[in-house]
Amino acid sequence: MKTHFDTIVIGGGPGGLAAAYRLAEQQSVLVVENDLWGGTCPNRGCDPKKMLYSAVEAIDHQHTLQSSGLVGTSYINWPQLMAFKRQYTTQIPDGTLNGLQSAGIRTVTGTAHFIADHHLRVGETDYTADHFIIATGQTPTLPAIEGRDLLQTSNQFLDLDHLPAKIAFIGAGYIAIELANIAATAGAEVHIIQHNKRILRDFPEAMTTELITSLQNKGVQFHFETTVTKVYETTKGLVLNNAGGFTLTVDAAFAALGRHANIDELNLPAADIATGHHGIQVDEHLVSSNPRVYAIGDVVDRPQPKLTPVAGFEGRYVANQLLQTNSDPIAYPLIPHTVYASPQISQAGVSVQTAQENPDQYRLNQQTTTNWYTFNRIKEPNAIVTTIFDRQTNQLVGAAAYTTIAEELINYLTPLIKNHTTAAELTDTIYNYPSPASDLKYYY
Numbered sequence: 001m002k003t004h005f006d007t008i009v010i011g012g013g014p015g016g017l018a019a020a021y022r023l024a025e026q027q028s029v030l031v032v033e034n035d036l037w038g039g040t041c042p043n044r045g046c047d048p049k050k051m052l053y054s055a056v057e058a059i060d061h062q063h064t065l066q067s068s069g070l071v072g073t074s075y076i077n078w079p080q081l082m083a084f085k086r087q088y089t090t091q092i093p094d095g096t097l098n099g100l101q102s103a104g105i106r107t108v109t110g111t112a113h114f115i116a117d118h119h120l121r122v123g124e125t126d127y128t129a130d131h132f133i134i135a136t137g138q139t140p141t142l143p144a145i146e147g148r149d150l151l152q153t154s155n156q157f158l159d160l161d162h163l164p165a166k167i168a169f170i171g172a173g174y175i176a177i178e179l180a181n182i183a184a185t186a187g188a189e190v191h192i193i194q195h196n197k198r199i200l201r202d203f204p205e206a207m208t209t210e211l212i213t214s215l216q217n218k219g220v221q222f223h224f225e226t227t228v229t230k231v232y233e234t235t236k237g238l239v240l241n242n243a244g245g246f247t248l249t250v251d252a253a254f255a256a257l258g259r260h261a262n263i264d265e266l267n268l269p270a271a272d273i274a275t276g277h278h279g280i281q282v283d284e285h286l287v288s289s290n291p292r293v294y295a296i297g298d299v300v301d302r303p304q305p306k307l308t309p310v311a312g313f314e315g316r317y318v319a320n321q322l323l324q325t326n327s328d329p330i331a332y333p334l335i336p337h338t339v340y341a342s343p344q345i346s347q348a349g350v351s352v353q354t355a356q357e358n359p360d361q362y363r364l365n366q367q368t369t370t371n372w373y374t375f376n377r378i379k380e381p382n383a384i385v386t387t388i389f390d391r392q393t394n395q396l397v398g399a400a401a402y403t404t405i406a407e408e409l410i411n412y413l414t415p416l417i418k419n420h421t422t423a424a425e426l427t428d429t430i431y432n433y434p435s436p437a438s439d440l441k442y443y444y
């Protein structure tokens with residue numbers, strides 16, 4: 001059995017797979033995965049979350065169109081919605097494995113750990129390689145409090161057979177907000193417990209404040225400036241409390257206060273691979289402190305957002321470095337982000353906060369677009385689109401949107417920012433009318 005490879009990839013998620021497929025065009029490649037082939041995004045992240053969100057979007061539209069001739073109400077049948085999600089997720093691990101094997105990539109299921117500089121052990125077998133790519137991702141973080149083991153995480157939420165009647169989320173980032181919105185729309189009583197006053201700290205505050213109201217209208221209850229210090233079980237359910245007098249009894253509680261890098265099992269000191277607070281330290285070429293070893297995706301200690309397209313971009317970048325088709329330091333394109341709530345908030349490029357802090361450099365154009373045809377047609381209750389311009393060049397440099405179509409709007413605006421497209425150039429393009437794209441010139 002072959003045990004030496006040109007490159008060994010540790011982790012079969014979006015980052016590792018992007019690297020492996022590109023490398024396999026010219027190299028012998030082994031991928032090691034210790035859990036679900038395909039990684040977080042398709043098994044217990046982006047994709048299953050958005051399968052559940054499909055029903056939420058439909059209910060939201062039905063709700064807002066009630067006064068416009070759409071009669072009747074729908075509700076979510078959780079077990080059926082979960083079956084719909086599972087139809088998708090159950091195919092992922094085998095499909096991923098078959099895809100890799102068809103591309104001539106060797107695969108091993110097991111936990112990889114280093115035993116020396118270029119030596120990796122999986123189970124009883126030792127493997128060597130000229131290069132390694134660590135793409136082991138992240139795991140949900142549980143708070144260091146009494147009773148923490150009673151808390152569940154997004155992994156369990158996205159695979160619940162039955163929706164508990166009363167749910168708490170600890171944290172108010174992407175995961176808490178997206179899952180709380182799904183649970184509340186599906187009929188649960190939902191509480192969000194946040195240690196400060198801010199939700200979704202990377203998104204514009206004016207928009208997150210609107211989102212709080214929108215979620216409250218769905219029945220979500222926020223407990224701000226509240227830190228849970230103890231969790232325990234009673235016959236009535238799980239009790240979350242703190243010494244300041246906060247007590248909440250729920251049927252299930254989910255920790256959503258961030259994720260940490262999967263590095264503990266890798267025995268990184270054996271290969272002299274340095275780590276920081278947020279994972280594996282890498283240079284501008286994504287090389288770790290060991291020149292044979294690269295790291296990509298969520299496991300990396302870098303400021304870029306931890307998102308699937310970022311992991312894939314880094315995977316392809318490292319493969320091209322190893323195939324010597326690119327030797328430049330990594331240069332990221334614009335990275336749009338969306339929180340899939342009701343409505344969505346999306347942004348790309350220069351942030352609203354940066355623009356507000358630098359008024360001499362940037363001009364902000366914040367428009368309430370609720371009454372524009374596009375938003376009125378779907379009875380959007382409150383839509384805001386903010387565009388940001390460089391004062392010197394008058395070029396579009398950033399955008400943020402608060403609407404049910406924010407994800408698509410930001411997908412249109414991202415290339416306009418990237419290509420420095422002017423308003424005049426936009427009027428030379430014919431888009432389908434009426435559609436979100438035919439509004440683009442009005443954001444200038």
Ligand SMILES: Cc1cc2nc3c(=O)[nH]c(=O)nc-3n(C[C@H](O)[C@H](O)[C@H](O)COP(=O)(O)OP(=O)(O)OC[C@H]3O[C@@H](n4cnc5c(N)ncnc54)[C@H](O)[C@@H]3O)c2cc1C
Pocket residue numbers: 010011012013014015016032033034035036037038039040041044045046047049110111112113135136137138154175262265266296297298299306307308309311
């Ligand atoms: C609930 C949720 C929703 C999300 N929604 C979105 C979204 O809407 N859009 C978006 O862009 N991103 C989203 N993300 C983030 C996205 O899932 C990650 O950014 C992406 O999966 C990172 O890819 P990766 O390859 O770096 O890591 P992962 O996908 O985590 O893959 C790493 C793999 O390595 C394996 N592994 C770990 N240790 C070892 C070891 N020692 N040996 C062998 N294998 C190992 C793991 O089992 C895992 O399969 C979401 C995440 C979560 C949790």
Ligand SMILES: NC(=O)c1ccc[n+]([C@@H]2O[C@H](COP(=O)([O-])OP(=O)(O)OC[C@H]3O[C@@H](n4cnc5c(N)ncnc54)[C@H](O)[C@@H]3O)[C@@H](O)[C@H]2O)c1
Pocket residue numbers: 143170171172173174175176178193194195196198199200201226227228256257258259305306307337338339340
């Ligand atoms: N739509 C998307 O693209 C999407 C969706 C879900 C997840 N993700 C990715 O997954 C990552 C992890 O998501 P997340 O929501 O777990 O993390 P996050 O970093 O987005 O949010 C963590 C939240 O927990 C709060 N918090 C931290 N410590 C706390 C404590 N002790 N008590 C109470 N609250 C506390 C923070 O203030 C913050 O609100 C995201 O950063 C993102 O990269 C992306």
